[in-house]
Amino acid sequence: MTATLLDGRATAKAMRAELNEAVAEFKEQTGVTPTIAVVRAGEDPGSVWYANSIKKTMAGRGMDSQLHVLPLTATEEELVALVAELNADPSIHGIMIQEPMPKGMDEAAVKAALSPDKDVDGVHDVNAGRLANAAPAGRPPGVRPFFVPATPAGGMELMRRYGIEFSGKNVVIIGRSPIVGKPMALLLMRENATVTVCHSRTKDLPAVCREADILCVAVGRAEMVKGDWIKPGAVVVDFGVNDVEGKMIGDVAYAEAAEIAGMITPVPGGTGPMTNIMLCQNLLVAAKRKAG
């Protein structure tokens, strides 16, 4: 093990302390408690776990969360009506719609019903579009304010706090999902990195990865990225969360990779702990924007 650990647990802890202060200050100035509404239909175990985790993290920061659960038999119209109600409720600053939604429901239509200003998870097309249309960092953005999904936002923040520079770096991202790979690519392009997005159809993926100064992996395949795919000294950011016989394993073969990389996120304890805290930060931003 030679790589420096990109310690998401320690970083999230530091951010929690900062956020506690910022929330307290906001509440004192405005009398308003930032409040998120978590919405779902049914009791998917992953969603139940995540909603509890959000509630706990929010409470720890002095922020409120409400849980709105419809039965699994709820119709799209009912879910959209609930979202519309929460959009209109001035005491709610952020809304998260948990997935999976019930089978057969048009998820795109439900997400489109969100107010972009309350879309603290960055899933609305308007928020994705503003990120895509935003000018490089440092220039006037040319777009209205937007929210970035918490997972890629957390990966960026973790790298920033370790002083990693992006400008002119070769970045390779494996995975092109709308919630991790693509926003990560757009965020790093904004920071003047040269970004390559890879996926299952990429030819000679190991060779492409070996060119990366920064390698970000979000594919959902345990230990797919081997040590010899990594350029010596590179930064490796692993978004993978794979359950292998009850153990949480990343997309990167950690032990091998840590011998080669310059900096690396562990799994667990890397990008994972950053996600909830970024959601908290987005909620505070939403509440501040509303307070003007």
Add this chain to the structure above:
Amino acid sequence: MTATLLDGRATAKAMRAELNEAVAEFKEQTGVTPTIAVVRAGEDPGSVWYANSIKKTMAGRGMDSQLHVLPLTATEEELVALVAELNADPSIHGIMIQEPMPKGMDEAAVKAALSPDKDVDGVHDVNAGRLANAAPAGRPPGVRPFFVPATPAGGMELMRRYGIEFSGKNVVIIGRSPIVGKPMALLLMRENATVTVCHSRTKDLPAVCREADILCVAVGRAEMVKGDWIKPGAVVVDFGVNDVEGKMIGDVAYAEAAEIAGMITPVPGGTGPMTNIMLCQNLLVAAKRKAG
């Protein structure tokens, strides 16, 4: 000269004939004439020229265009009010707001006023976001219908009509603007290409370009890309339109590049002629969507 010409003039001509038929059929079936409203403030010469060109191209297809010109002194509120009026007008199927807008105007706010369903030029955040969030081609898109800006849409269509395959290809795009580089990157990612986006901060740009099976250039610097930046046999798509002593010159040093590339767009006569025809196609699509 060994490269095959990607002949935008001939391709646009073929598409015009196809579109004439499709428009005639639509009009016969519905009694509706697809109509675009072109909006601007002031008389920027480039905008005047482009509006005339659109009018002519639309008329040639049997479609209508209206021109709405406010004085250069118009306020943002006046422009937004005009857009709102056109959004509400059922006889208008597409709206294009010409840039530059008057100095000091919040362009993002004016574009946000567009109805995404009438945004046939693909500048609204919702349309950019749907493209960013869309699943790879061939799968259910996971987003509602959207419009792509005419220039990158034209580049894609030109390559498609020459039978160029994208899946697994290494694509390098130079330029990251919201109207060419970034949508081009997202379109090619959807088609399973491995896409690298380069820009002014990219290190050793020639070396990166030499890895490209398909090289797309949209930077606005005459003949920046040299022949020896090109992998032998590569496809070269030049979006550049540079006025050099009254002559229209692309971003690629054409004479050199054509000796090395397998296929190449000339300037003029490559991507340029495709742009207007794609706008026509988007307008017909908008009219069809409205007609259900």
